[in-house]
Amino acid sequence: MTRGQIPVAARASGIEYAIRDVVVPATKLEAEGHTILKLNIGDPIAYPGLPTPEHMVEAYVKALRDGHNGYSPSYGLPALRDAIAKDEQRKGWPATSDDIYVCHGVTEALQILFASVLCEGDTVLAPGPHYPPYMAYPQMYGATTVEYRLQPDNGWRLDLDDIKAKMDDSVRLLVLINPNNPCGSVASAREIHQVLEIARDYPNCIVVADEIYDGLDFTGEHASVASCSNEVPVVALNGVSKVYYAPGWRIGYMALHDPQQRLLLVRDGIERMLRSRLCASTPAQLGYLAGLEGDRSWMEGYAARVVEQRNICVERINGIDGLEVQSSGGAFYMFVKLTDEKWAQDDKQFVLDLLHEEHVLVVHGSGFSPELGRGHFRIVYLPSTKVLNDAFDRIERFLIRHR
Ligand SMILES: Cc1ncc(COP(=O)(O)O)c(C=O)c1O
Incomplete structure (x- = not known):
């Protein structure tokens, strides 16, 4: 008698968590020896300069x-x-x-x-x-x-x-x-x-x-x-x-x-x-x-650093043809609009192709809302200025190449 797979509960098999789902192909690329510029995960400890006090x-x-x-x-x-x-x-x-x-x-x-x-x-x-x-x-x-x-x-x-x-x-x-x-x-x-x-x-x-x-x-x-x-x-x-x-x-x-x-x-x-x-x-x-x-005065220095990073990103993103963003008022995220028609229709493909071709990892907007997030991607703006600038250079190159 052949025995098939033991069934999984639909409540688990239907779950998606966009932020970590895109990490799966990125980990595979890393295992193949590629370095990935990660702008994806909302974990401040994953980035330099913001350690737990x-x-x-x-x-x-x-x-x-x-x-x-x-x-x-x-x-x-x-x-x-x-x-x-x-x-x-x-x-x-x-x-x-x-x-x-x-x-x-x-x-x-x-x-x-x-x-x-x-x-x-x-x-x-x-x-x-x-x-x-x-x-x-x-x-x-x-x-x-x-x-x-x-x-x-x-x-x-x-x-x-x-x-x-x-x-x-x-x-x-x-x-x-x-x-x-x-x-x-x-x-x-x-x-x-x-x-x-x-x-x-x-x-x-x-x-x-x-x-x-x-x-x-x-x-x-x-x-x-x-x-x-x-x-x-x-x-x-x-x-x-x-x-x-x-x-x-x-x-x-x-x-x-x-x-x-x-x-x-x-x-x-x-x-x-x-x-x-x-x-x-x-x-x-x-x-x-x-x-x-404890004393909370350390928070001011951390917040100043986050705001500085935010300002760098807004300027860079709005200087790239094919992207638009409004400055964010809080947290450490930006939700960037893809204005090229091809990517506006398929932000997940944008994220996957960008990852495979340029080794930059961001999260597709439709993972945060199939309808209202479509045509966007999310970045965490906490990586070092060097990594951010490198990532934006690659995103720009990618957008130009696909026009
Ligand atoms: C809006 C929001 N709520 C909750 C969490 C997770 O919080 P916790 O780490 O306390 O589970 C996150 C993590 O990114 C978040 O963005």
């Missing part, structure tokens, strides 16, 4: 040496929950440590939140383009992600009319990613208030505020969504990965802002889910605690 690393190492190698409480170390609550208070809302749940990164927080809220037929309304897990995970619970439009010709600002048009009672989670990945746009307090005004009419809707890049706002306009809401429940997401430059530690959190005490059932579900997966890494939590409690 020393006092945080010391605290992590000390935690290991002091024997903090056991499980932590499921919702997080009390001292860390307390420090996070104080940090959220600083952002303008009355968080308590009981509102904070520490996870293995925002990514785990999302999985737990989706598992705790979403049922068959529910909708997640997320920005288009968006960070891919907002599309990939809800399907696992029978829910669907619908995208609202960010305006490509207006700095990728929220299209409030589109949000309004797409809201209905099936929308259980309305997502704001602020600053946005992949576009780098920042929503202002005024816009956030308008979104909350829309959400108010839907009593079963929670606003999800992914603020993982909030310390990388260069507009001065950023506001915490929870701080703007005195009625609509908000789940704020944040962590150590971007603003504290330690994504490999896998520590993040969700903070529940529940002004009208309407999240009691959801909170119970979240707590059950958290207990069932034990806890987040104990020594890594102590490293994050050192970051929250």
